[in-house]
Amino acid sequence: MRALIPLLVFAPAIGALLQAVNPRPLFARTAALIMSVASSIAAILLFINIGAHLGDETPHFVVSWIHSYSVHFALGVDGLNLLPTLVIAIIFPFLIVSEWDRQFGRRGIHALLLVSQTAILGALCSLDLFLLLFFFSMIPLPLYLMASIWGDEGREVSAFRMISVSLVASASVFFGVLLIYHAIDPHTFLIEELRGKLAGKTTEIFGLSVGLPQIAFSLITFGLALRAPIWPFHGWFRKLVLKVPTTIGLAALLGGFPVILTVFTRIGFELFPETMTNHLDVWVTAGIANLVFGCLSLLQEKDMRGVMVSLSTVLAGFSLIGIGTGHPTGLVGSQFILFSSMLSFAIFGFASEILRYRARTYEIASYRGVLRALPDLGSATLLGMASAFGVPGTAGFIAFALLLMGMFNYHPGIVVTALFTMIVVSAFLIQIFRQVFLGDKTDDRYAKLGAREKLLLYPLVALILAVGFFPSPFVDIVRVTIVKILSVGSAGA
Amino acid sequence: MKDVALFLPEIYLALTAIGLVLGEVGYQGERTRVILATAMLSVIGALLQLLLNYALGAGRYGSLNFVNDGFALFLKALLLCSAGIGLLADRKSQEVSIENRTEHAALILGVTALGMLLCSAVNWIWILVLLFSVQILGSLIFALKKIDFRAIEAAFKGSLSSIYAVFFLSIGVLLFYSITGEFDIYRIHSALVAQSPVPRIYAVGFSLIVVGLGFFGTYFPSQLWAKDAYEGASLPATAFASCLFRLTSFGVLIRVIVIQFAKETEIPGYWEPISTMDWTPVIATIAATTLLMSALYVFRQKKTRKLFSGILIFQSGFYLLGLLALDQVGFASILFGLGTEIFMVGGLFGALTFFEDRRDELNPKGQLSRSVPEGIALLLFMICVIGMPPLPGFIAKFALVSSAARHHWNGLVAIALLSLVLVGTAVFRWVYPWVYELRYKNENFPVSWSHRALILGLLVPLLMISVFAESMLNWVGSSVAFSIW
Known part of the structure; x- marks a missing residue:
């Protein structure tokens, strides 16, 4: 099973190299698809394997890369990152x-x-901080190029903002990682070896002595928050997504808060358990701020891509609150929110692109009566939306149920806020659905869905329903790891 | 006999350079000329002879004025690689006239031979003479461009700064001579340890030497000439000369700092300043100022050549971070960075040459779409320069910054990272017009397979260094360990 992990990560990279080998369209795009699918198959096999051996050691792939600096090529899949990995x-x-x-x-x-x-x-x-920094710094590069090349008019500023913010984020994480690396003797980047060793350490910056957990954790958190993006650092993300086709927007979204919040949970609870638990209120407050801001911004959206951005702020807020509860159920709910929201975004994004292909615009006001022409698209979009606000029978329901239980343990007042937000979000999403899909058909722009378009929607819809009706395997895998991380963290603290 | 053997690589290169000049003098319009092949054979031959030098073991030679050790051998190997890339790149540039190619090749070989000697010199008289020769001849390469006033100005500025460099260095060296009566850096070290000189004289002498070497190491406060010179010279000349100057200057600087101004601590592989004056804050200040000034300069630039010349200066600030650590790991990180830079700068300027030579001024946007492989290579080299993954620029920058962090120069680390952000931002702003409208089918540039092979060929070692970073670092580390400090 260990061998599947490098396949999961590097099969797409090989596919990218193959694009340069043979320019014939059939070869190039088939190679791209096969390599991407190979990664998916590896993720599915890992999921099945981990699910079948619940509680056993999860698969890790560790090879020494730069021995002089104790850098390891350490990749691993466990309950914490399995769901985002699988869905991505x-x-x-x-x-x-x-x-x-x-x-x-x-x-x-x-x-x-x-x-x-x-x-x-x-x-x-x-599972190695250097490797994490390596990949983390790499994420914005393809996005920058895609946005610069295939974006809409005015993309220059959007792409430039994105890359500038990403550079600051990478530098901040870089600094934090360096401080951690040099604080431990012998130096190491391996998260497993760093666990429980950072508490009480100090370092000096410009002659001032500061606590290592505070400064390193702050730097890493700031870098991650910039890249996630979490309110109030999310301006660049909105500008980017509104200027690119939804395919690129989706890639940006997938590389954003789902990845970042997973990494944040791991680093926070494994390396800085004390600092993390001492600041749970901060994460909850940040989560609520994201909910409020996301809702307000959602209410004035006029563009399908904008809806995705605002919704992502809301869902990132929910996930942050889940992390902030510091409770196993809340954390499992947080991971589930990431999982279900990515599926919803994918459906919503593909639906937007299908509509844009026909109507030549992303503007909500320019669509009407699409359901009569494209009933299958309407149904799929409705299901994606339903999952986003937690309708029973969808993946989102499980996510919100777990999250609300975790929140209740933290403070019942938060549950009220969350429920209120869910009502506002659902009302607005239904309003969008009504405007776009219902009403009389006004023109003949909406040609029937092709086979490829159906292929984009149906499997994702099936997955949302499957997880909604059979959540147990997914929940169990995440719960085992979360409980383990929290117990190790509290022992370290 | 052993001494002659140890000088063989330099002799071989020098003889080839002389042969090329004689061939040019006797040239009577023959169609077949083998300038490049002869020069490349000489570089390969010199590389093989370096292996012989390695087999002869560490030791001093040439009346104890030179040293044969891992550090010198590694720098010499890098210089030869740089010469090879310079010779090939020169062939592909339209900025260098066909009539000047022989002079170009002869100068590259000659200056490389002198640079190699400089890397192993341990006597100040030899260091000064060789440094002056390398800098003057290296600056002459700037002038070998199709008629362009800026190229002449570049050569003039280069030559003038070599005079300043030697002036500052000479005074610094003479100050120490007045205290110790020695020019040999090992003996100066012994004398300084024995008699504890007046701190003020020591400080002035140290500062003058650091400032003097800074002219061609291109760090603050002596770097100002470089951005104009690099902007005015042809692209292959800039790529070659910047690597040559930095390799030789940092080679001398590291050796002088470690041998003359530092002593080994109880922990092997670690040094500390010898006298009561701790000069590491001086180096830290120079590094911070170089990084910030060059980053701000780069950040303001919109013209390609100015941007690139600023980036070349910016790199020096990072190497100073490695020097600050005063340990083998820090020096190894400098050598790793220099090794990466040879291929990175060579490839970057090689790719840029391709586009500059074919640039259509009427339609400057979306150039990359007109020759995608070269365009992707250009982007990758650029990403490598600013230390972003996946190429080894990331590892090199990490190793250098880590050297400073290891010794708790955390403020300096913050400045280095801030500078990196500024330079990265400037680079991505520069990249945008190149990729703009890439989605539309522009008329392709005619393919030059040899040029493409050169550019992509330089990507291969970079990718190899990235994947096998450990082997490279081991090699560098053992080179530093196999040195006579």
Whole structure:
């Protein structure tokens, strides 16, 4: 099983290289799809294996890379990162398929999507801080190029903002990681070896003595918050997504808060358990701020891509509150929110792209009566939306149920806030659905869905329903790891 | 006999350079000329002879004025690689006239031979003479460009700064001579340890030497000439000369700092300043100022050549971070960075040459779409320069910054990272017009397979260094360990 982990991460990178080998369209795009799917299959096999051996040691792939600096090529999959890994590995082939017929630069966009897939999965699975920094710094590069090349008018500022913020984020994480590395003797980047060794350490900056857990954790958190993006650092993300096709927007979204919050949970609870638990209120407050801001911004959205951005702020807020509860159920709910929201975003994003292909716009006001022409698209979108606000029978319901239970343990007042937010979000999403899909058909722009378009939607809808009706295998895997991390963390603290 | 053997690589290169000049003098319009092949054979031959020098073991030679050790051998190998890349890149540039190629090749070989000697010199008289020769001849390469006033100005500025460099160095060296009566850096060290000089004289002498070497190490406060010179010279000349100057200057600086101004601590592989004056804050200040000034300069630039010349200066600030650590790991990180830079700068300027030579001024946007492989290579080299993954620029920058962090120069680390962000931002702003409109089908540039092979060929070692970073670091580390400090 160990061998599946490098396959999971590097199969897409090989696919990207293959784009340069043979320019024939059939070869290039088939190679891209096969390599992306190979990564998905590896993720599914890992999921099955971990589920079958629940409680056993999870698979790790550790090879010494730069021995002089004690850098290891350490990749691993456990309950904490398995769900985001699985869903990202599954969604990326769909992104490849959605760009199957792009007229210009198809090989380029496929190669860059594959590099994104490698970087995102690498960051998710890294168990070595150097390797994490390596992949974390790599994520924005393909996004920058994709946004610069295939973005809409005005993309220059968006792409530039994105890369500037990413550079600051990488530098901040870099500094934090360096401080951690040099605080421990013998130096190491391996999270497993660093666990429980950072408490009480101090370091000096400009002659001032500061606590290592405070400064390193703050630097890493700041860098991650910039890249996630979490309110109030999310301006760049909105600008980016509104200027690019939804395929690229989805890649940006997948490499954003789902990855970052997973990494944050791991680093926070494994390396800085004391600092993390002492600041639970901060994460909950930040989560609530994201909920409020996301809701307010959602209410004034006029663009399908904007809806995705605002919704991502809301869902990141929910996930942050889950982390802030510091309770196993809340943390499992937080991970489930990431999982279900990615599926919802994928469906919503593909639906937006299908509509744009027909109507030549992302503006909500320009659609009407689509359901009559495209009932299957309408149904799929409705299901994706339903999962986003936690309707029973969908993956989102399980996520919100777990999250609310965790929140109740933290403070019942938070549950009220969360429920109120869910009502506002659901009302607004239904309003969008009504405006876009219901009403009389006004024109004949909406041609029937092709086979490729159906392929983009149906499997994801099936997955949302499958997880909604059979959540147990997913919940169990996450819960085992979360309980383990929290117990090790509290022992270390 | 052993001494002659140890000088063989330099002799071989020098003889080839002389042969090329004689061939040029006797040239009577023959169609077949084998300038490049002859020069490349000489570089390969010199590389093989370096292996012989390695087999002869560490020791001093040439009346104890030179030293044969791992550090010198590694730098010499890098210089030869740089010469090889310079010779090939020169062939591909339209900025260098066909008539000047022989002079170009002869100068590259000659200056490389002198640079190699400089890397192993341990006597100040030899260091000064060789440094001056390397810098003057290296600056002459700047002038070998198709008629362009800026190239002449570049050569002039280079030559003038070599005079300043030697002036500052000479005064610094003479100050120490007045205290110790020695020019040999090992003996100066012994004398300084024995008699504890007046701190003020020591400080002035140290500062003058550091400032003098800074002219061609291109760090603050002596770097100002470089950005104009690098901007005015042809791209292959800039790539070669910047690597040559930095390799030789940092080679001398590390050796002088370690041997003359530091002593080994009880822990093997670690040094500390010898006298009561701790000069590490001086180096830290120079590093911080170089990084910030060059980063701000780069950040303001919109013109390609100015941006690139700023980036070349920016790199020096990072190498000073490695020096600050005063241990083998720090020096190894400098050598790793220099080794990476040879290929990185060579590839970057090689790719840029391709586009600059074919640039259509009427349609400057979306150039990369007109030759995608070269364009991707250019982007990758650029990413490597600013220390982003996956190429080894990331590892090199990490190793250098880590050296400073290891000794708790955390403020300096913060400045280095801030500078990196500024330079990265400037680079991505520069990249945008190149990729703009890449999605539209522009008319392709005619393919030059040899140029493509050169550019992509330089990507291969970089990728190898990234994957086998450990082997490279081991090699560098053992080179530093196999040195006579």
